[in-house]
Amino acid sequence: MSERPPLLRLADVHVRLSGSHILQGVDLTVRRGGVTALLGRNGAGKTTTVKSVLGLVPSSGTIEFTGGDGRTHRLQGRRTHEVVRLGIGYAPEDREVFGGLTVAENLTLAERRDSAHHHDRVYDLFPELEQRSRQLAGTLSGGQQQMVAIARLLLNDNQLLLVDEPTKGLAPLLVAEVADVLARAAEEVTILLVEQNLTVVRRMATDAVVVDQGRVVWAGSAPELLADPDRTRELLGVAPSGGAHTGSERASSPTTEQHVRSRRSSAGEAGA
Amino acid sequence: MSTVVLLTVTGLGLAALYFLVASGLSLIFGLMGVLNFAHGAFLTIGAYGTWWAAENIPGAGATGWGFVYAVAFGVAVGTLVAAVVELTLIRPLYERHIEQVLVTVGLSLALVALVRAVWGADPRPFPRPELARGTTSLLGANVPNDRFLLIATAIVVLVAVLAFLRFTRFGLVIRAGVENRTMVTALGIDVRRAFTLVFAIGGAFAALAGALGGIYLGSISPGQGTSLLIFAFIVVVIGGMSSITGTAVAAVLVGLVQQFANYYAASGVGDLSVVLLLAVVLLTRPGGLTARLA
Amino acid sequence: MSRNPTRLAPLVVLVVLALLPYSTLQVPGLFDGVLNSPGTLQLIALCLVFGGVALSYDLLFGFTGLLSFGHALYFAAGTYVANLALTELGLGLGAALALTTVVGVVLPLLVGGVALRVSGIAFSMVTLATAQVGSIIVLQDPGGLTGGEEGLAVAREPVPDVFIGVFNTVNKYWLALAYLALVYLVVTLLTRSRAGRVWAAIRENERRVEVLGLKPYPFKLLAFVLAGLLATLGGVVHLLLLGGSTPRVTTTDFTLSLLVMVVLGGAGSRWGAVLGGVLYTYLDSRLTDLAQSPAVQDLPAWLRVPLSEPLFILGALFVVVVFFFPGGIAGLVARLRERRAGRRPGTTPPPDGTTVPGRAVEQLREAAGRGVGVGAGQPRDGV
Numbered sequence: 009m010s011e012r013p014p015l016l017r018l019a020d021v022h023v024r025l026s027g028s029h030i031l032q033g034v035d036l037t038v039r040r041g042g043v044t045a046l047l048g049r050n051g052a053g054k055t056t057t058v059k060s061v062l063g064l065v066p067s068s069g070t071i072e073f074t075g076g077d078g079r080t081h082r083l084q085g086r087r088t089h090e091v092v093r094l095g096i097g098y099a100p101e102d103r104e105v106f107g108g109l110t111v112a113e114n115l116t117l118a119e120r121r122d123s124a125h126h127h128d129r130v131y132d133l134f135p136e137l138e139q140r141s142r143q144l145a146g147t148l149s150g151g152q153q154q155m156v157a158i159a160r161l162l163l164n165d166n167q168l169l170l171v172d173e174p175t176k177g178l179a180p181l182l183v184a185e186v187a188d189v190l191a192r193a194a195e196e197v198t199i200l201l202v203e204q205n206l207t208v209v210r211r212m213a214t215d216a217v218v219v220d221q222g223r224v225v226w227a228g229s230a231p232e233l234l235a236d237p238d239r240t241r242e243l244l245g246v247a248p249s250g251g252a253h254t255g256s257e258r259a260s261s262p263t264t265e266q267h268v269r270s271r272r273s274s275a276g277e278a279g280a
Numbered sequence: 281m282s283t284v285v286l287l288t289v290t291g292l293g294l295a296a297l298y299f300l301v302a303s304g305l306s307l308i309f310g311l312m313g314v315l316n317f318a319h320g321a322f323l324t325i326g327a328y329g330t331w332w333a334a335e336n337i338p339g340a341g342a343t344g345w346g347f348v349y350a351v352a353f354g355v356a357v358g359t360l361v362a363a364v365v366e367l368t369l370i371r372p373l374y375e376r377h378i379e380q381v382l383v384t385v386g387l388s389l390a391l392v393a394l395v396r397a398v399w400g401a402d403p404r405p406f407p408r409p410e411l412a413r414g415t416t417s418l419l420g421a422n423v424p425n426d427r428f429l430l431i432a433t434a435i436v437v438l439v440a441v442l443a444f445l446r447f448t449r450f451g452l453v454i455r456a457g458v459e460n461r462t463m464v465t466a467l468g469i470d471v472r473r474a475f476t477l478v479f480a481i482g483g484a485f486a487a488l489a490g491a492l493g494g495i496y497l498g499s500i501s502p503g504q505g506t507s508l509l510i511f512a513f514i515v516v517v518i519g520g521m522s523s524i525t526g527t528a529v530a531a532v533l534v535g536l537v538q539q540f541a542n543y544y545a546a547s548g549v550g551d552l553s554v555v556l557l558l559a560v561v562l563l564t565r566p567g568g569l570t571a572r573l574a
Numbered sequence: 575m576s577r578n579p580t581r582l583a584p585l586v587v588l589v590v591l592a593l594l595p596y597s598t599l600q601v602p603g604l605f606d607g608v609l610n611s612p613g614t615l616q617l618i619a620l621c622l623v624f625g626g627v628a629l630s631y632d633l634l635f636g637f638t639g640l641l642s643f644g645h646a647l648y649f650a651a652g653t654y655v656a657n658l659a660l661t662e663l664g665l666g667l668g669a670a671l672a673l674t675t676v677v678g679v680v681l682p683l684l685v686g687g688v689a690l691r692v693s694g695i696a697f698s699m700v701t702l703a704t705a706q707v708g709s710i711i712v713l714q715d716p717g718g719l720t721g722g723e724e725g726l727a728v729a730r731e732p733v734p735d736v737f738i739g740v741f742n743t744v745n746k747y748w749l750a751l752a753y754l755a756l757v758y759l760v761v762t763l764l765t766r767s768r769a770g771r772v773w774a775a776i777r778e779n780e781r782r783v784e785v786l787g788l789k790p791y792p793f794k795l796l797a798f799v800l801a802g803l804l805a806t807l808g809g810v811v812h813l814l815l816l817g818g819s820t821p822r823v824t825t826t827d828f829t830l831s832l833l834v835m836v837v838l839g840g841a842g843s844r845w846g847a848v849l850g851g852v853l854y855t856y857l858d859s860r861l862t863d864l865a866q867s868p869a870v871q872d873l874p875a876w877l878r879v880p881l882s883e884p885l886f887i888l889g890a891l892f893v894v895v896v897f898f899f900p901g902g903i904a905g906l907v908a909r910l911r912e913r914r915a916g917r918r919p920g921t922t923p924p925p926d927g928t929t930v931p932g933r934a935v936e937q938l939r940e941a942a943g944r945g946v947g948v949g950a951g952q953p954r955d956g957v
């Protein structure tokens with residue numbers, strides 16, 4: 009594989025939240041083009057890594073982003089909205105669409121001044137959203153809310169998309185649809201994807217980074233990782249099934265996930 | 281019958297005052313998570329600004345358009361002070377809510393003390409434009425006109441705020457920010473600009489309430505804002521902390537309960553009933569009136 | 575740094591303060607008369623009482639993380655109930671004290687029992703509103719009992735002679751000192767007890783306490799009642815010191831000034847809260863004198879006018895403290911000590927159950943933004 013230029017680089021990034029040391033020196037590089045999958049067990053620090061890029065949690069170490077003009081920006085010390093305006097889109101773990109706003113208002117809100125707004129592209133990908141544009145987002149199903157969250161990403165011209173568990177809690181059919189849309193988006197924009205569903209990872213990831221206990225324990229080609237069941241099991245606690253089915257191939261049980269999610273949301277509040 | 285009419289209209293007039301103070305409080309709390317104790321000081325500043333302008337600014341006066349200019353001046357000063365407070369004292373403490381509340385506590389003490397230092401602790405007679413001095417006969421009751429002035433102003437403000445929130449981009453940002461401030465910044469929006477804006481809007485409404493309260497009570501004193509503030513807080517909590525319509529409903533409820541109980545039971549009982557109302561609402565619906573409408 | 579000297583410090587301060595009335599030292603600038611003149615003793619006694627009341631508030635705010643805006647209610651209950659028991663019921667001091675103590679337990683039990691069912695800002699609002707009830711009742715002067723705005727002088731007959739008159743100021747001074755010592759001792763014992771450790775845990779993270787299987791509610795109620803009782807007793811001492819009750823102590827402004835005292839001195843620090851209360855009371859009194867002094871009266875208007883209002887200076891000072899020294903005096907001292915010990919501030923986590931002086935404010939940050947108990951963090955309907 010030819011070396012693509014780096015887009016996002018984290019070096020020795022530490023995050024401490026209310027007494028716990030969550031990231032303990034993360035080093036990773038996302039190269040321009042393709043999809044980099046950020047993998048790891050629950051509580052390994054995937055979401056915190058994404059949040060540290062956006063400045064949603066305070067971090068130490070170095071986080072650098074190379075913009076479209078080739079200039080490299082240090083992200084720490086910038087406010088979240090300034091980071092985003094460099095061309096970084098974010099779809100958070102729990103979608104976080106604005107339930108009290110209509111679908112159309114959710115999209116209008118996402119329009120950024122530094123970018124053109126591609127409402128046509130979004131409605132082309134998700135015709136359902138156009139039909140429901142006057143509906144309150146809070147009354148949408150989980151899958152439809154995820155479409156709104158992804159639509160917000162694709163509305164603006166971005167250099168990098170940070171997508172955190174886009175298929176979480178979705179029915180298999182919707183998982184496939186979301187994966188389709190992201191795969192199409194990946195043709196134009198680089199994606200850093202946090203994903204537990206290894207079928208989705210297999211489908212689109214070019215690179216993979218595995219974190220465990222706040223550190224990067226493996227980085228390399230995603231197909232190479234998934235081709236090695238022993239290593240996958242060792243790193244993620246689950247073996248990749250070879251198949252085309254989507255759905256239940258996830259890296260850990262729902263019960264632990266619930267637990268970690270509640271812990272994380274409190275950490276999120278602290279950093280919010 | 282005429283007593284009931286008079287009490288109702290007076291209660292609604294009081295509700296209008298509460299709404300003007302509480303709407304700003306609830307916008308500020310909803311968006312920023314800050315309970316603004318300095319809001320009473322904004323009210324006092326608006327009242328004294330109006331009073332001062334009526335006496336000292338050429339063109340402004342105690343009646344007619346002159347009085348309108350005086351109120352405009354008072355509101356402008358209140359808005360300016362609120363915006364400056366946000367920019368210089370609240371913004372640097374971004375997301376540090378307890379410290380922000382403490383700063384507003386210190387400000388509420390200092391600003392009111394400053395007004396007292398300049399104009400004394402005694403009440404000052406407030407100009408009453410001729411429009412507000414008369415009475416109107418309504419269903420057999422002679423209702424003082426100032427009540428209608430208060431109610432009309434509050435309705436205009438309510439409609440204007442709702443329209444602003446519904447139809448402007450800033451309004452959209454504020455509505456979204458009330459729901460999820462963090463996500464708004466993650467969409468590339470500098471939510472702090474909305475913070476300054478809601479502070480300025482809240483300051484303007486509080487200052488307007490100060491001027492109208494001056495007409496209603498016939499005089500102004502430095503401590504007036506603080507005593508109104510407590511009832512405005514109660515209105516905000518009953519209304520669900522961050523909902524404008526909820527605040528409007530709660531203001532009407534509180535104003536009417538207070539008037540009727542003060543008249544039919546004894547003076548002071550109305551104030552106590554309002555506190556009881558707060559306790560009942562919080563114990564039965566801890567999120568306030570609008571909690572279940574969400 | 576050895577620990578013993580700091581541990582003995584409160585005792586040394588107590589002895590020095592107890593012996594102070596035997597000193598005829600003149601402290602120019604600080605006090606007008608010699609130390610044991612009635613005027614000076616009265617002022618210091620007032621400072622000591624409010625030091626104690628501030629510490630009782632710190633038990634709630636700094637040590638348990640409950641931001642009450644109604645602490646004035648219990649102090650006011652102390653002075654008015656004791657006053658009425660002495661003046662209207664004609665009880666002796668002992669019986670009046672017993673009755674007031676009962677009220678000092680029952681009243682916060684009732685209010686806290688209701689208010690603590692909600693948390694965050696809603697709790698603050700309920701306490702604010704209930705305290706307002708007290709203020710309204712006192713100002714309404716029902717049946718001519720409370721004296722309304724005029725306040726209420728205490729009847730002389732039931733009060734023991736040792737607490738009457740200017741010549742006995744020294745006894746009142748010792749009473750104030752005894753009160754402060756009592757509050758300090760009680761708060762020290764409480765914060766070191768098991769309940770104290772739970773309070774600290776509640777302040778830091780209430781949900782974690784629930785996860786451990788403990789119900790925070792009874793612990794919070796305990797803190798609320800104890801703090802209320804200590805404030806009530808402070809009200810009684812204040813009554814004897816002043817010879818009457820003033821409606822000023824029922825107002826929200828008084829609760830806010832307690833908050834100012836605690837934050838000024840350092841929330842979550844015992845000596846910090848006491849020092850804050852003492853300093854605030856002293857400044858409030860001295861700044862009033864200063865405003866009337868020729869030195870200020872001769873200043874140009876733009877300086878004279880603000881300086882004539884102690885509350886303006888104190889409010890502004892408070893804003894400065896919150897801005898630059900969020901830990902108050904105690905936090906500043908702790909920071910200086912850390913620096914002298916060669917550690918970077920904030921790198922060493924506090925041992926379990928202990929309070930980092932002045933950090934209480936920082937630790938409360940998270941809780942404050944959450945708003946109304948139920949439904950906080952959930953999407954709200956907005957407008």
